[in-house]
Amino acid sequence: MHIDKFKVEEWFNEYEPKAKYNLADICIDSMSIKELLEIGGNEEGRSFVLKELYNKKLGYGDIQGSQRLKEAILSMYNSQTLENITVTHGAIGANELVYKALVEKGDEVISILPAYQQHYSIPESLGANVKKLLLKPENNWLPDINELKSLISPKTKLISMTNPNNPTGSVITDDLMKEIISVSNGAYILVDEVYRGIVSDEKYNTTSIADLYEKGISTSSLSKAFSLAGLRVGWVVTSKNVINNINHHREYNTISVSILDDYFASIAIENKEKIFERNIIKREKGLEILKDWLKTESHISCVIPNGATSAFIHYDLEMSSYDLCKKLLKDTGILFLPGETLEMDKFLRMGYCNNPEKLKITLNLFSDWMKNNS
Numbered sequence: 584m585h586i587d588k589f590k591v592e593e594w595f596n597e598y599e600p601k602a603k604y605n606l607a608d609i610c611i612d613s614m615s616i617k618e619l620l621e622i623g624g625n626e627e628g629r630s631f632v633l634k635e636l637y638n639k640k641l642g643y644g645d646i647q648g649s650q651r652l653k654e655a656i657l658s659m660y661n662s663q664t665l666e667n668i669t670v671t672h673g674a675i676g677a678n679e680l681v682y683k684a685l686v687e688k689g690d691e692v693i694s695i696l697p698a699y700q701q702h703y704s705i706p707e708s709l710g711a712n713v714k715k716l717l718l719k720p721e722n723n724w725l726p727d728i729n730e731l732k733s734l735i736s737p738k739t740k741l742i743s744m745t746n747p748n749n750p751t752g753s754v755i756t757d758d759l760m761k762e763i764i765s766v767s768n769g770a771y772i773l774v775d776e777v778y779r780g781i782v783s784d785e786k787y788n789t790t791s792i793a794d795l796y797e798k799g800i801s802t803s804s805l806s807k808a809f810s811l812a813g814l815r816v817g818w819v820v821t822s823k824n825v826i827n828n829i830n831h832h833r834e835y836n837t838i839s840v841s842i843l844d845d846y847f848a849s850i851a852i853e854n855k856e857k858i859f860e861r862n863i864i865k866r867e868k869g870l871e872i873l874k875d876w877l878k879t880e881s882h883i884s885c886v887i888p889n890g891a892t893s894a895f896i897h898y899d900l901e902m903s904s905y906d907l908c909k910k911l912l913k914d915t916g917i918l919f920l921p922g923e924t925l926e927m928d929k930f931l932r933m934g935y936c937n938n939p940e941k942l943k944i945t946l947n948l949f950s951d952w953m954k955n956n957s
């Protein structure tokens with residue numbers, strides 16, 4: 584089966600080990616086990632883990648995820664039951680299973696870009712006709728309803744998007760999502776929600792698509808909003824019929840997630856409020872630094888992100904994004920993600936939710952470099 588090269592992941596594989604100042608990474612300051620247990624309110628730390636884990640048998644565990652984990656995940660949804668969920672290897676596993684379960688040769692899929700490449704390359708590899716709706720900065724990186732309407736046909740099986748969006752940080756509010764649902768003509772709507780939950784402004788704190796629409800499919804994980812990408816736990820929440828279909832495919836590539844991941848994931852999600860609070864503070868601190876820098880930087884323009892953990896910045900230098908990123912890395916050790924890996928040249932994706940001091944230093948270094956290269 585042919586599938587296109589995954590440009591973002593290839594970029595990371597090749598260039599991340601060479602980075603001194605890594606702004607390509609968009610995770611929020613990953614948590615240690617110690618920090619997770621402290622947030623989980625466990626006073627005894629190490630001895631507690633030993634007591635709980637020391638004699639745990641390393642079998643497959645609960646094949647479809649422990650009851651404890653599934654109940655924790657459901658606490659992030661309004662109107663779902665244990666029949667509406669399946670546990671996967673990260674969001675990457677969740678997304679793949681959704682496409683494999685629902686998309687067949689000849690189906691039409693509408694994918695809203697820029698997006699994680701899974702959302703167009705997997706349905707293309709399955710023989711679907713993928714129509715791409717390109718978000719634009721002049722529309723604040725939000726989908727234009729008329730444009731979406733013009734792409735929908737009786738053959739449209741599924742519409743996919745990431746909300747909040749990676750890389751732009753735009754947020755489709757509940758009102759706009761309801762408009763999308765109203766024009767969807769009964770198609771499934773898959774929303775990759777890995778960044779949901781870490782904004783303080785209620786307007787941008789969105790309801791899951793699974794709670795808004797009976798054919799809505801929510802995929803998510805612990806990698807981004809929870810700062811726990813090392814726990815390879817993700818999930819799909821949707822109608823019982825679709826979950827049954829996904830589980831049919833899941834038997835072939837998952838069996839179970841690691842019982843250690845299941846254990847720590849349960850602790851994390853049971854303490855989601857505290858983890859989200861930690862991450863909202865880190866996000867807002869980084870965003871202030873980004874905004875201050877943008878005010879002083881004449882080569883860069885950017886729609887200020889309302890959610891997620893990345894900004895998609897536009898530059899006016901006469902270089903392709905691949906060339907710029909490679910030269911910048913060689914000259915300074917700064918790593919961005921080239922917009923071309925997300926099908927958009929002249930843009931760079933940058934994370935801003937890690938170490939604030941390092942962020943300031945890196946942005947200033949980048950400004951100096953641009954002065955010398957413009």
Ligand SMILES: Cc1ncc(COP(=O)(O)O)c(C=O)c1O
Pocket residue numbers: 672673674675676699745749775777803804805806812816817
């Ligand atoms: C939008 C989006 N979906 C899915 C993934 C994969 O997430 P996970 O690490 O949970 O598999 C990523 C990772 O960068 C992402 O940005």
